[in-house]
Amino acid sequence: MRCHLRRFPLTKAVPLAISRGTTHAVDHLLVVLEHDGIRGIGETGGLDTGHRRYDTATIAWELEQLAPRLDGCSPAAFQALEPLLAPLSPPARCGVDLALQDWLGQRLGVPLWRLWGLDPAACVATSVTLGLGEPAVVLARLERWWEQLPATRIKLKLGSPDGVAHDLALLDAVVMALEQRRQNTGVACELQVDANGGWSLETARAMAPVLAERGVVLLEQPLPPLLDGDADAAGFAALRPVCPIPLVADESCWNLADLLRLAPHVDGINIKLLKCGGLAEGLLMAQVARRLDLGVMLGCYSDGSLLNGAAAQLLPLVRWPDLDSHLNLVDDPFSGLERRADQLLPPCGAGLGMSAPDAWLEPF
Ligand SMILES: [Mg+2]
Incomplete structure (x- = not known):
C-alpha cells in the first residue's frame, strides 16, 4: 500500500482553557493509505496530558519513516502489520490504525460500527x-x-x-x-x-x-x-x-x-x-x-x-x-x-x- 501525509490547521471558534493552559489552534495530520483503488483516511496530531507529551512534527517524522515500509503490505493484514505499528507513539499509531480500519470497512462496504x-x-x-x-x-x-x-x-x-x-x-x-x-x-x-x-x-x-x-x-x-x-x-x-x-x-x-x-x-x-x-x-x-x-x-x-x-x-x-x-x-x-x-x-x-x-x- 502507498501512504502519504498532509499537515493542516484546526482553529477553534472559542479558545478552550483548562488547568494546563489555553488552546486556540492546532496542526493535525491527514494519513492516506491507498491500495487496490481504495483510499483509507485517518487523522492524528499532538497531545499533552501533563506527564506525557507528543508533538505533531515528531508524529509526522515517525509516519514518514514508516511509509516506505508499508510498500507491499495489505491494509487488511492487521496481524502482519502489528510489528511495524507497535513501536509507534500512540498518536502516530492512531493515524495509521484509523486509515487501515477505514480501508477495510470500505473494501467490505460496511460502516465499522x-x-x-x-x-x-x-x-x-x-x-x-x-x-x-x-x-x-x-x-x-x-x-x-x-x-x-x-x-x-x-x-x-x-x-x-x-x-x-x-x-x-x-x-x-x-x-x-x-x-x-x-x-x-x-x-x-x-x-x-x-x-x-x-x-x-x-x-x-x-x-x-x-x-x-x-x-x-x-x-x-x-x-x-x-x-x-x-x-x-x-x-x-x-x-x-x-x-x-x-x-x-x-x-x-x-x-x-x-x-x-x-x-x-x-x-x-x-x-x-x-x-x-x-x-x-x-x-x-x-x-x-x-x-x-x-x-x-x-x-x-x-x-x-x-x-x-x-x-x-x-x-x-x-x-x-x-x-x-x-x-x-x-x-x-x-x-x-x-x-x-x-x-x-x-x-x-x-x-x-x-x-x-x-x-x-x-x-x-
Ligand atoms: Mg478529561
Whole structure:
C-alpha cells in the first residue's frame, strides 16, 4: 500500500482553557493509505496530558519513516502489520490504525460500527465543554453552545490555577444557569466536572461532596496523572471512598493495561483515540470496561471531525460521549459526522464514513 501525509490547521471558534493552559489552534495530520483503488483516511496530531507529551512534527517524522515500509503490505493484514505499528507513539499509531480500519470497512462496504455488530439505537447525547474562565465569560460560552445545539449534558472544566475559590464561584454560576434553563424550558441538564489533574488529594477530598451536593453527576481526573502506575492508582484509591459520585480516569488511563490497573479504583474511564492508539485498542478497551462494569466516556482533544467520526463508531458502547471539539472549529475540513439535536450519529458511510477534501487525497 502507498501512504502519504498532509499537515493542516484546526482553529477553534472559542479558545478552550483548562488547568494546563489555553488552546486556540492546532496542526493535525491527514494519513492516506491507498491500495487496490481504495483510499483509507485517518487523522492524528499532538497531545499533552501533563506527564506525557507528543508533538505533531515528531508524529509526522515517525509516519514518514514508516511509509516506505508499508510498500507491499495489505491494509487488511492487521496481524502482519502489528510489528511495524507497535513501536509507534500512540498518536502516530492512531493515524495509521484509523486509515487501515477505514480501508477495510470500505473494501467490505460496511460502516465499522455495523461490522462490529453495534446498535446505533444505544447511542446517547454528547456533552459540550465549558473551559475555565471568569464566570460571566463561561456563562456566555454556555449560551453560545445553546444557540448552536440543544445541549443537555455539560462538562465544566475546573482545577483553575487561580485556586479553589475560583472553581467554587464558577461551579455555582453554572449550576444556577442550568437551574434557570430548567425553569425556562422544562429541560434538565446534566453537569459533569473535569478537573484535568488540577487538584491535590486534599482539595479533591473537600470538593467531591460539594460537587455531589450541587448535583454534578461525575468527577473526571481530579489528581495529576503520575508516570509511576502504582502511585497513580493510589491517588484514585485514596479519593474514591469519600467521592459520592462516579470517579472517571482520563489522563491516567491511556490503554488497556492502564484500564486494568485502575479498574478496582475508578467507576469509569475516558477513551480517546489519540491516547490509546486508534480504534483497535479503543474497541478493546470499551468492551473490557463494560465487562468490568465500568462506565465508558469517549473523549477528544482539539480534534477534527475525522477523529471524532472515527470515535463515533464506538458510540453505542459509551455512557458518556464527549466528542464536541469539531463543533468548535471554524475550519474543520471533513464531512460525514452528523448529529440529531445533541446526539452524534455513527456515520452511515462504509469504513469510517468520513470524507476529506478531494485534493488532499493525492500525494503532492
Ligand atoms: Mg478529561
